[in-house]
Amino acid sequence: EAGKFSAAGSATCFECEAGKFSAAGSATCSKCEAGKSSAAGSVTCFECEAGKFSAAGSATCTECEAGKSSAAGSVTCFECEAGKPGSAGSLTCFICDSALIPLL
DSSP: OTTEEOOTTOSOOEEOOTTEEOOTTOSSOEEOOTTEEOOTTBSSOEEOOTTEEOOTTOSSOEEOOTTEEOOTTBSSOEEOOTTOOOOTTBSSOOOOOGGGSOOO
């Protein structure tokens, strides 16, 4: 059964843990690649949304911290450029409105 595995000679199928997946008839579960995640019992891994990232074998995607962003399927977040901040989980860094930039 997809999302489960069993060892040779076993009478029982076991659910793959979160962060792993399997096809029907598998003897083992495989780790999700970096930039993807899965729930327990998954038959595939899903790409992290933009603004999130993950390491290989992750059960969930982690939100980028404030001042950083990422594209969908990312393994890390990148820093926003000066003058283009981003809030936590930002899909993109945005350009500051000139009315909000303090004059020095």
